[in-house]
Amino acid sequence: MVLHMFHKEWILNHTLTYFLVKAVKELSSQRASGLANLFADGYETAYIARYRVDVHGGLRPEKIRKARDAYDDAIELNDKVSNAIGIILPGLIGDAEIVETRLKNAENVGDVYRIKKEYTVEVTKHKTQLAREYGFEKPAREVLDGKSVNLREYLSKNVKNLSSAQDYLRYSFAEAINNSKEVKKYVEKIVELGTETFCTQMIRDEKWHKRKQLLRPEIQIEYELTKEAKANMEQLKERGVFAKYNELLWRFLGSDDKKESESSVKEGDPPTEKRVAVKNIKDVKYGNLIRDHTMSALIRASEEGIIKFKVEFEMENLKEFHPFKTIKIHDDMRLSFAKAFTYSVNYLLEPMIKREAEKFLTARCEDRSIQVFGRNVEQLLQQEGVHGRYVIALDPGSMVKAAFLDPEGNVLDMTKLYLMKYDDYFEESGMLRRWCHSSKGKPIVIAIGNGSRSYSTQKAVAELLKNGKFPVDVSFCVVPEAGASKFSVTESAREEFGEESDILHISAVSIGRRLIDPLSEYVKIPPKHLGKGQYQLDADEKLLEKKLESIIRDKVSLIGADLNVASRQLLKNICGLDEEKAKAIIKYREKNRRFSCRNELKNVQGIDEMTFQQCAGFLKVTGESAEWTPLDMTMVHPEDYDVAKRLLNRLGMTIEDFANQDYIPLELNGKEKNRGIDSAKTGTEPAATDDERRTVSNVTDFGVFIDIGVGIDGLLHISEFPHISLNEKPRYLDEAKDVPVVGQQIKVEVYERNKRNDGWYENERIDLKLCAPEIRC
Template identity: 35%
Template sequence: MDYASALQVQFGLQAWQANNIIQLIDEGNTIPFIARYRKEAHGSLDDQKLREVSERLEYLRSLEKRREEVRQLITEADCMTGEVEAALNAAETLSELDDVYRPFRPKRKTRASVARARGLAPLAEQIFAQKAGTPEPLELARAYVDPEKEVPDAAAALQGAMDIIAEMLSDDAGIRKRLRVVAMAQAVLASKAADPEKDSVYAQYYDFREPVRRIAGYRVLAVDRGEREGFLKVAVELDRARGLGIVCSVAAGPAAPESPCTAVCRAAAEDAYDRLIFPAIEREVRAALTENAAESAIQVFRMNLRQLLMQPPVKGKVAMGLDPGYRTGCKVAVVDPTGRVLDTGVIYPTHSKAKVEEGKKYLKDLILRRGVEIIAIGNGTASRETEAFAAGVIRELAGAGHTPAPAYMLVSEAGASVYSASKLAAQEFPDFDVTLRSAVSIARRLQDPLAELVKIDPKAIGVGQYQHDMPPKRLGEALGGVVEDCVNTVGVDLNTASPSLLEQVSGISAAVSKNIVAYREENGAFHSRSELKKVPKLGPKAFEQCAGFLRVAESENVLDNTAVHPESYAAAKELLKLCGFGLDGVRAGSLTGLPEKVEAIGYAAAAEKIGVGEPTLRDIVSELLRPGRDPRDELPPPLLRADVLSIEDLKPGMELTGTVRNVIDFGAFVDIGVHEDGLVHISKICNRFIKHPSEVLKVGDVVKVWVVSVDIPKKRIALTMRQP
């Protein structure tokens, strides 16, 4: 198969791009490395596009592997013909390959296989031929009566022949392909209540119908879940006459009108459609809807996770993490600007008045003694009470003249319990209680979301829709790719990174990440990127893949603290020389006018002189201007609060500022400073039509919203971004 041509058509690539991408992947290069350091080879495609191309290449290769398996199986069965070979070569999907193989696949016991064993296949062929002048089918059937073969009379023989014809029609790849196309275009997905008297969250689907071609993915997933939980009965409906017409066009189409066998073939076609073909097509349509909906949901999850991981860090501040709780109290942890734990404790802000006052005194003392500048509050159980308590402490500190008083932010604690009970957390904090580990994690999430969240299974982070209904393997691959791309986009400090962060770096395995940390603990901090070559099991290929994404701020060579790859160090030095600068100017930040000087020479000419491609030259210029830069620093900072609202305070028309917490197909959830996030429906996001909220919003955006309605008993808040 010509994979390059297939990728060209699907992704709009040039032949050279497709061929180079395939070659780079086959050489064992990672997607982040290809995206960043091989731009000339693929035309500066981004990591997301390259990952899509890589996934499609993998699918095409698995399709080709299956094609060869099917070809071999059919050949071994001595059934290969020119027509079958052509059908195999034309199949473009795994389901089409299965259609071709269906007639030759070993079958379990069926009505047709029983009829064949009774010697009725020749009768079926006679009837299906529908030749003019053929005797009545019942007359033909009399010749096949054989009590010893359990064919007691002509009617039984005729029924057996009809069963064989029905299975032949069911195995016809052309019929299935045509029906599949019609069903996807014209069928309706319908659901009804399993018990209309029983209330549930699926009430809106108790009498639901929507064309298959138009139904939104989140509705498909909701219906699927409702069916699994026993609240819904779901079916695919298609006009029977239309579907049956396709089967009959094959079963009786070419027959002469006067053939007495045609009516029998039509009856067999009806049986085939109702008993064999449409139930299979219905399963296929349901599976396709679910697969497409899951893929769409995975893409939403992917997008949200990317934005969450790329949230700007709150650097250089002492942070306090509060992990709320009722019975066991609120766990407290204070960490320094590098994330090192300074103090831990437990307070009881939801218990007696005496305990509340005791907690206030403890928190104030801790804030002042440790110089706490920001407070991160987990958004789980008892977070509303903890937030009100913390806001009260901040007000009292400000009132007593302690300025600046710390600000706070509600932080998603999704996955914190998963992390705190993990082996990784036990290794990191062997002396800490599980709940105290959660408090540390919450504080660190505010300081550096990426470094902390990579310790958690992405599925547990909870910024998608129906993520628990997704195929685990596919979801894991997709989200793992996002984590890898984000870590490599930001870069990693080789001397402070945890093993869990290091193993997300291009080319570094879990075993090698542990070896890096072990080497660091035994020999002290790394003094250069080249020292990485001394780490056990980190060979030349791994070094090539990872070196550019690791930063060594302590290195004498300032290029070790940039995203310039070691393979381009000579080119970077040559560029500086060409423009009248030196490496000292990079460290001092005194390269003013470098872009202008390169522009004066001409990027194409300068690239040729230093021996790199133009995209690589542009990247080198960018890195020389700002060594050690963090791309997240260019994003708007997170919204910190100093006081608290409750849902009872909200009134329609009220204007608020909030942070987007989740973007889904039908809208976005926004944190407005009360315990419950408000929903901005897709129709309320902007004044123009949009297909998906992600066209306008992303996780972490700080937005202005207005309250539309508040349902206090159900704790639902409807918001709009369109000013009333």
């Protein structure tokens, strides 16, 4: 085993390649080995995805990232096993060789913790621990190897008769069977078949169908309301919990109308005022029907104390296909083995399947949540900004925070406005008119945040525009403000705006800059506050932070940046760079005014050959110096410039011809960029709630969230897309055709809403429906 850059001896029985292939089915052993070498040498996902296709064979970046996660997990597992062997074996009561083999066969950190727990000395010892302590592990292994054992040799002051010896042998038998590699694979197969969705089954071959019919595993998730939830049903309804978890809790709603039976309530129906709580019932989700977002909702509702759930398992022929069913046992030991085999299946195997099924479904939904986040953020970061216009940014609230920005995003002025009453509109318009006079005749866009009181602010601005209060061409649009307030209190914000700056104004500046240059501004926001994805905040916090940051880093790199204008926050997210190297680039740029070509990066302190190799292809340089080449504006890596020139020569073109071609794409991600906010309908009317084109803010597996301008996004449920079947491919909404993406505008109307006393919405759920069959605009 090649040890690459990690220094501890590789002690696991499984190779590093094994873990990568297991995580990413598309990988061959050879390609997995190549990826492991690149990971070990310190290469990042974005660089590998774009420039090392020869190694990965064309995998998508998220698949490479998944392989990277498997690589890191395997390295951690190797360390954990090494430490566990050093801790457990010295004071072990039992067969050290058996324990060491089990540890080295571990496939995840959870296996190591379970083994350590088994051999931890406890005050109250269970039967298996006592059997191990009394030395029955070794004879159990011998019997499984086809040998006969004389149990009289194991009698002692603790094991006084043959009957006790047979009992302890049975416990050791059962544990040895359940801990075997063969049984682990059997469990994996059962869990995979029991949780495999119908749409995936449809693309399997006949052999797979036959195997499922033979095994017939049935995994269910049974859940019910907790005692606390049952005792506070009315309060939960008032708080909108039933609306929030509608897909899970609709069965717990009955009816005070005898004509409306429980069976008449369809899944997905919003709760009505007529329905009353039904406390003492349970609901079931089948493993092969449950979707990842439903599992995430179950976990979240459980953590909030609303429901409790458990995994149940049924399989009539569980013993029939058990790998130890046909094992050869010595005639003298057949009776003992038969009892141990039954005990193992009933008391160890079934609970193990339930645990593994829950773990599998949980891990799958967490992975999917992270993946959905990545796709939404990619679409968000790819949006084009508004160019060549001055921007007035408004952060709505009881007091509107306002900032005036030039077309490059520099702050010209900041103030506070009061736009709550009609009379305020005209009193406060003086400052806005003065800003308009300062725009040098250029058109102005008013960027209004989409948070609380956004609608009233839109209404005020629309009234001012309608009455011709501005001396230049002015329009407005709504901009997502997720994370703006979080950024305003960060160290980066204080460094950029100064310690004395008003944090209320910083959020307004952030909103305005998102309109001008979305990529540069969004990278400043902590990933978990971007408001994208589905339930990813329910994942492990440290794991979430690490994964979200790696996704942002990959997406920013693959989109690319201009080396001469990119901010420090943007540069530090480019593949190969970090905070210190980004600062060094800024310092060099300030001293030398600009970079004349990509190769000049090598003059920056801290940019060594490997750093340059990873980052250069993601940083474009404009210019016409002697050292500059048009290739510096493309995704072609400097190492491949000679190859590109030879290719152009074969096509009968020169590098000058290349520079003059308007059709040469400059996009660094190989995809058409979203039109985003630049194409959003700016206008003179506020966002209404019905029959208007609205901006997609988030795409999940259960539907599309639309910013309708009232501080809370509306949900366009998946059922509104009739061309998508939940039981057929594609499995996920974002993989289907004609599904809108983040930043796109579609025509929707509200059909279900909860009103407060002031006529607007509670912070719960707004259901939308499509106004027209055409989805794409």
